Amino acid sequence: MSENKHYVRPLGRQLVRPPLARAVQQIYRERLRQNAKWPGQQHPPAEWHLILSEEMGELAQAILRESFPEDDRHGDSSVKTELIHVAAVAFQWLERIEEAEHDAIH
Numbered sequence: 001m002s003e004n005k006h007y008v009r010p011l012g013r014q015l016v017r018p019p020l021a022r023a024v025q026q027i028y029r030e031r032l033r034q035n036a037k038w039p040g041q042q043h044p045p046a047e048w049h050l051i052l053s054e055e056m057g058e059l060a061q062a063i064l065r066e067s068f069p070e071d072d073r074h075g076d077s078s079v080k081t082e083l084i085h086v087a088a089v090a091f092q093w094l095e096r097i098e099e100a101e102h103d104a105i106h
């Protein structure tokens with residue numbers, strides 16, 4: 001059997017609008033970056049929540065930075081970048097839940 005038996009096409013051949021495709025691509029790229037930096041992350045829910053909260057804090061800083069560009073106390077990241085981080089962490093947490101459910105069945 002092929003190695004590809006573990007892979008699926010979740011959206012089949014469904015067309016999606018370019019903004020959604022770009023958003024998903026950016027989140028997926030961030031997921032790959034996070035996997036390379038922290039391979040095989042497994043955390044209890046409270047730790048996932050802390051990681052997500054840390055990213056939410058960075059998002060808040062980016063909002064402040066973009067709302068008050070004359071104030072240089074709020075880091076150098078953008079709202080878009082931090083939204084991608086938040087989404088990628090939330091996505092990874094959900095993946096771990098899906099993996100646990102999958103492993104429990106198979």
Ligand SMILES: [Mg+2]
Nearest residue numbers: 055058082085
């Ligand atoms: Mg971040």
